[in-house]
Amino acid sequence: MNRAFYERGVVEVAQDLVGCVLRHRETAGVIVETEAYHESEPACHAHVGLTGRTHILFGPPARAYVYRSYGIHALFNAVTEAEGVGAAVLIRALEPLEGLDLMRERRGVPRTEDLCNGPGKLTQALDIELDLNGSDLLGGPIAIEPPRPGWESPELLVGPRIGITKAAELPWRFCAAGSRSVSRPWPKGLRDTLAPRV
DNA sequence: CATGGGATTGACT
DNA sequence: GTCAATCCCATGC
Numbered sequence: 758m759n760r761a762f763y764e765r766g767v768v769e770v771a772q773d774l775v776g777c778v779l780r781h782r783e784t785a786g787v788i789v790e791t792e793a794y795h796e797s798e799p800a801c802h803a804h805v806g807l808t809g810r811t812h813i814l815f816g817p818p819a820r821a822y823v824y825r826s827y828g829i830h831a832l833f834n835a836v837t838e839a840e841g842v843g844a845a846v847l848i849r850a851l852e853p854l855e856g857l858d859l860m861r862e863r864r865g866v867p868r869t870e871d872l873c874n875g876p877g878k879l880t881q882a883l884d885i886e887l888d889l890n891g892s893d894l895l896g897g898p899i900a901i902e903p904p905r906p907g908w909e910s911p912e913l914l915v916g917p918r919i920g921i922t923k924a925a926e927l928p929w930r931f932c933a934a935g936s937r938s939v940s941r942p943w944p945k946g947l948r949d950t951l952a953p954r955v
Numbered sequence: 956c957a958t959g960g961g962a963t964t965g966a967c968t
Numbered sequence: 969g970t971c972a973a974t975c976c977c978a979t980g981c
Contacts, residue, residue, distance in 0.1 A: 792962070800962070810977055827963050828974030834962085847962055877963050887976095920962055940963095 758901050763818035763894070767793045767837045767844035772931050774835065774846055776908040780900045781883040784859055786851030786873050787908055788901075789936040792918045792929055794834070796843035799923040803843025813891050814843040821899050823880070823890040830877030833885050835894060835901065849876045849919070849930075852938045854905075875940040 758777065763770060771793035778785050796803035796814070802824070803814040813822045814836060822834040822845045834845035851873035853860055860872045860882040873879040880886070885899065894901055912934040917925055919941055932939050 794962075802962085805978070808978070824962085825974090825976055827961060828976070830963055832962060849962085875963070918962070922961090 758819075758894070758903065760819050760895060763835060763837045764839060765837065767795050767846060768929060770835070770837045771846040771929065772913060774848070774901065775913060775931050775933050776904040776911045778854060778902040778905065779833075779848060779851060779879075779883070780855075780902060781885055781889075781898060782856075784856035784883045785854045785902075786879065786883070787854055787905070787933075788848055788850075789852050789911075789933040790848075790850035790939050791931050792847040792849060793931075794845050794847060794929075795838075798927060800918065800921040800925070800927075801843065801845075803845075807843075811843060814845055815841060816891075819894045821885075821889050821892045821894060821897070823885060823887055825887060826877065831880040831886050832876045833880050833899075847876060848879065850874050850932075850936075850938050850940045851879050851882075852936060853882070870937055874938045878940075 771791040774788050774791050777788050779788055794801040803811045807815055817840045818837050820836040822836050823831050826832045834847050836845045838844040853869055853872045864872050864882050872882045892899060914932045914934050915928050916930045917928060918930045
C-alpha cells in the first residue's frame with residue numbers, strides 16, 4: 758500500500774484494509790476484521806488531544822501505533838488521515854497465511870483458527886511489540902500488502918466496535934463475511950451487511 | 956507522586 | 969456466564 762491509501766478517511770481505510778495482508782518478517786495473515794478510531798469520538802485515544810501516548814496518532818499516516826492493553830497485550834493500529842489529525846485503524850483479526858509454525862510456537866496453541874482471531878493474539882503470533890510503535894509501514898519491518906487473488910473485494914459485515922464503553926453506537930467495525938477467524942461472533946440483530954466494494 | 960481505568964485473553968463455574 | 973492478571977499512561981492532588 759502507498760501513503761495516499763492511508764491518508765484518506767479512517768472509516769474508508771478500515772473497510773479497504775479487510776482483505777489486505779499484514780506482514781511482519783516471516784509471518785503474515787489476511788486482515789479479516791478492523792475497527793476505525795477517530796479523534797472526534799471519545800473511544801479514540803486521540804480524543805484527549807496531543808500527549809506522549811497519542812502523538813503517533815497525530816503524526817503522518819502509514820505508521821504503526823502499538824500500545825499495551827490491560828497491561829498484557831500489544832494492540833496494532835495503522836495510523837491514517839492527514840498529519841495533525843488523530844485517527845487509526847485497529848487490526849482485530851487475521852487469517853494466518855505464512856509462518857504458521859512460527860505462530861504456533863509463539864502462541865502455544867495448535868489450531869490455525871486460534872492463532873490470530875483477536876487483536877492481542879495476532880500481535881503475539883506476528884511478534885509485534887511496543888518497540889514497533891511509530892515504525893513506518895512503508896519500508897519498515899511491518900508492511901501491509903495488497904489483497905491476494907480472491908480477496909480483492911470481500912463482502913463486509915458492519916457492526917459496533919468491541920470492548921468499548923464510549924461511542925459504542927458507531928458502526929465502525931468491519932469484518933470479512935464468512936471468515937472463521939473473526940475475533941468474536943456477531944450479535945444477533947446488530948448484524949448488517951455492506952455491499953461488496955468495487 | 957498516587958490513583959484508576961482500560962480498543963483483552965484464558966481459565967474457571 | 970464470571971474474573972483476575974498486569975502495566976502504561978492520563979489525570980488530579
